[in-house]
Amino acid sequence: xxxxxxxxxxxxxxxxxxxxxxxxxxxxxxxxxxxxxxxxxxxxxxxxxxxxxxxxxxxxxxxxxxxxxxxxxxxxxxxxxxxxxxxxxxxxxxxxxxxxxxxxxxxxxxxxxxxxxxxxxxxxxxxxxxxxxxxxxxxxxxxxxxxxxxxxxxxxxxxxxxxxxxxxxxxxxxxxxxxxxxxxxxxxxxxxxxxxxxxxxxxxxxxxxxxxxxxxxxxxxxxxxxxxxxxxxxxxxxxxxxxxxxxxxxxxxxxxxxxxxxxxxxxxxxxxxxxxxxxxxxxxxxxxxxxxxxxxxxxxxxxxxxxxxxxxxxxxxxxxxxxx
Ligand SMILES: *[C@@H]1O[C@H](CO)[C@@H](O)[C@H](O)[C@H]1NC(C)=O
Ligand SMILES: *[C@@H]1O[C@H](CO)[C@@H](O)[C@H](O)[C@H]1NC(C)=O
Numbered sequence: 640x641x642x643x644x645x646x647x648x649x650x651x652x653x654x655x656x657x658x659x660x661x662x663x664x665x666x667x668x669x670x671x672x673x674x675x676x677x678x679x680x681x682x683x684x685x686x687x688x689x690x691x692x693x694x695x696x697x698x699x700x701x702x703x704x705x706x707x708x709x710x711x712x713x714x715x716x717x718x719x720x721x722x723x724x725x726x727x728x729x730x731x732x733x734x735x736x737x738x739x740x741x742x743x744x745x746x747x748x749x750x751x752x753x754x755x756x757x758x759x760x761x762x763x764x765x766x767x768x769x770x771x772x773x774x775x776x777x778x779x780x781x782x783x784x785x786x787x788x789x790x791x792x793x794x795x796x797x798x799x800x801x802x803x804x805x806x807x808x809x810x811x812x813x814x815x816x817x818x819x820x821x822x823x824x825x826x827x828x829x830x831x832x833x834x835x836x837x838x839x840x841x842x843x844x845x846x847x848x849x850x851x852x853x854x855x856x857x858x859x860x861x862x863x864x865x866x867x868x869x870x871x872x873x874x875x876x877x878x879x880x881x882x883x884x885x886x887x888x889x890x891x892x893x894x895x896x897x898x899x900x901x902x903x904x905x906x907x908x909x910x911x912x913x914x915x916x917x918x919x920x921x922x923x924x925x926x927x928x929x930x931x932x933x934x935x936x937x938x939x940x941x942x943x944x945x946x947x948x949x950x951x952x953x954x955x956x957x958x959x960x961x962x963x
Contacts, residue, residue, distance in 0.1 A: 679714040679925040680938070682735040684759070685721055685963050686743040687752055692954050697962030703948040704958065705741050705778070708892035712918030714925055716943040720963055721751040725758060732762045734941070736928035737774040737921065740781030742839070742890065747780070747787045747795070756781075760788045767882050774883040774924035779840055782877065782886030786844050789858040798843035798873035800865065804834035804903040805889070807863040807875060816862050816878050818885060818920055826912055830863075835910045836875065836889035837903060838865070839956075843873040843888050859886070883924050891917045899956050 685699035777785040863876040877886040894914040932938035948959035
């Protein structure tokens with residue numbers, strides 16, 4: 640019935656109406672503003688533990704820095720496990736307002752992480768096509784995975800930039816991008832000058848590979864590039880042309896939230912502002928989604944508040960880590 644109404648606007652209004660009437664039993668209070676969802680929930684896909692020092696604590700994890708990053712943007716967080724059924728993931732998808740794919744070190748085609756991310760990715764494509772706004776953000780390996788999903792093949796090559804903070808070499812497109820266009824001009828001029836982006840990767844997409852791949856070119860705009868420790872010119876920030884999908888090869892979540900002095904974590908005032916503004920940006924994208932949990936109890940039991948992070952700052956780069 641909804642599709643007969645046709646336009647995006649109608650779908651949007653119908654969704655709001657149903658939400659307000661409790662059609663899907665939305666947990667959001669009736670006082671919520673009509674045009675924006677001010678009680679967003681972002682899903683973070685749990686990552687597979689590969690690091691030996693973390694193995695005693697669990698099979699999957701989320702560094703607390705990612706959780707705090709999303710929370711600092713004004714959203715709550717739901718951890719998503721990798722062991723559920725497709726039906727479970729479809730239900731979770733209808734309950735959350737955005738998805739964060741975090742860093743890690745697993746196979747981008749055959750791992751459980753890649754498989755579950757693929758399920759959400761396809762659901763997000765379909766939803767956005769139907770006018771149901773749903774943002775995805777990929778950080779580091781999460782961004783690499785977004786390129787594999789868009790290109791339908793793994794195009795990564797060695798672009799090492801490990802434990803190094805770099806200025807972002809912004810492209811012209813960055814200045815009119817959704818991601819950066821509302822940044823204060825003072826910060827925009829600092830981005831290409833100051834080392835505000837922490838890099839912890841060995842692989843990436845080179846600028847040449849990106850530009851020669853029709854699917855990637857069609858799907859994403861390059862907003863920044865960088866030079867790797869082997870001289871490779873790699874893509875460091877991307878934004879979907881048609882879809883609200885975003886990728887950063889670097890780690891905005893570390894600037895305010897990771898402190899191990901063995902690592903090049905940028906902590907300057909500009910570095911922290913960069914992190915805050917990107918978190919706010921992503922959560923604002925999530926505010927355009929009106930997905931919600933069936934009832935308040937279901938929402939409460941899914942939220943990250945049910946879990947306790949472990950102090951891991953004395954033996955890993957992660958200050959605190961959630962294990963599942
Ligand atoms: C910045 O990007 C331009 C082209 O996009 C490239 O020619 C230049 O080498 C890059 N410089 C750095 C420092 O990354
Ligand atoms: C890290 O700190 C915790 C809590 O203080 C302690 O129990 C643990 O043994 C420490 N681990 C290492 C490897 O130092």
